[in-house]
Amino acid sequence: MINTRVAVAIHIMALIASRPNDDLPSDDIAASVNTNPVVIRRMLGMLKRAGLIQTTAGKAGASLTRDPEKISLLDVFHAVEPNENLFAVHDNPNVRCPVGKGIRTVLDEAFGAAQHALENKLSSETLQDILHRLFDDE
Amino acid sequence: MINTRVAVAIHIMALIASRPNDDLPSDDIAASVNTNPVVIRRMLGMLKRAGLIQTTAGKAGASLTRDPEKISLLDVFHAVEPNENLFAVHDNPNVRCPVGKGIRTVLDEAFGAAQHALENKLSSETLQDILHRLFDDE
DNA sequence: ACCACCTGTAACTATTTTAATTACAAGGTT
DNA sequence: AACCTTGTAATTAAAATAGTTACAGGTGGT
Known part of the structure; x- marks a missing residue:
């Protein structure tokens, strides 16, 4: 399973997008996410x-x-998931086996x-979409 | 990053599909994957x-x-990745915050x-496709 | 200039996940 | 019976993730 960083980052x-006029300290963000402020500051970094x-x-x-409609979930994903590949591959398959060689x-x-x-x-969904789902009731 | 189980399982x-006439013991499979036989037996399970x-x-x-063309990579994925959700979500966001409540x-x-x-x-790709890529040179 | 509050970051600890290993009961083959 | 096998429990090791403490240094009000 993929870590919670993507979820927390979104x-x-x-939260930042929904309160553009408030200067939220990391403590407040941490209270909303329910974690430690340092974890938040790391993610902000x-x-x-x-x-x-x-x-x-x-x-x-x-x-x-930039505007929330110009920030995709893929942007956020890449920001906090430095790993290029989602799937890990075992790294020393036996090259003397035909399958191991090409796998x-x-x-x-x-x-x-x-x-x-x-x-x-993920790139087709924006932060604006998230805000709509959070705040537009219907 | 997702663990190597999916890769190893494929x-x-x-390997099994490519050698239908050989009875491969877990030791031999382990030699091709380059891991411990017990790891293989667990995955076979x-x-x-x-x-x-x-x-x-x-x-x-x-x-x-069943035939390799009837086994999709999604089948293998689900076999070895019991977790229903790929992405983890932090589990106690503050419900007194509008964002935390709905996130x-x-x-x-x-x-x-x-x-x-x-x-x-993943469901559109079959074990047969994998075999083709491994063995049909062009 | 001081003070209260803040960020950025290093360092450490704890927890969880994943993989590797040891050990062994029990089935299969000859 | 001897030997090889699977299936699985139990343990250890290693790596990834998350939480915490500590603190240097920036910011802004008074």
Whole structure:
């Protein structure tokens, strides 16, 4: 199973987006996510490095660098999931076995295609969509 | 990142499928995957419980229960990845925060859709396709 | 200038997951 | 009976994840 970082990161982004006029300190975000403030600050660091948010050392509050409709879940996913490949492949199959010899290439292709499908879906959903689902009741 | 079980399981299935006339003991499969025989036997157990292969206690050799073109990578994926959800969601967001209150439902939907796209792709690829890629040179 | 509050980050610990290994009961084959 | 096998429990090891403590240094109000 994929770690909770993606989920927490989307939570953080939604919170920031939903309160553009409040300068939320990491403690407040942590209270909403229900975790430790340091965990939040680590994630804010990753989101910042990915260019999704802006923060200032010493000063509470983070802001989005672009509109919520221009931030996809894939952007957030990549920000906090540094691993290029979603599926791990065992790394020393026996090359003297015909299957062992070719399996990594074949798996890379198959897993790559599957991951691409997933990423494609994630890229079609934006932070704005998340906000709508959270706040537009119907 | 997702564990190597899916990769190893596909490796095992491809090996069994490629040598229908040989009764491979778990030691031989382990030599091809390059891991411990017990790891292989555990995976064979999962594949068997999922109805993908047939084995006999005490007797070497496993056989597919149906043709390779009727076994999808999704079948193998589900056999060895018991977790229903690919993405983990943090589990006690603060329900007194509007975002915290609704985030789990929203994330479940978004992640569900992404996972569905991935599974759809995995279901379109069969063990037969893997065998072709491994053995048909062109 | 001071003080209260904040971020960014290192370092450490705890927990969980995954993989590897040892051990062995019990089935199969000759 | 001797030997090889599977199935599985139990243990250990290693790696990934999450939580925590600690603190250097920035920010802004007074």
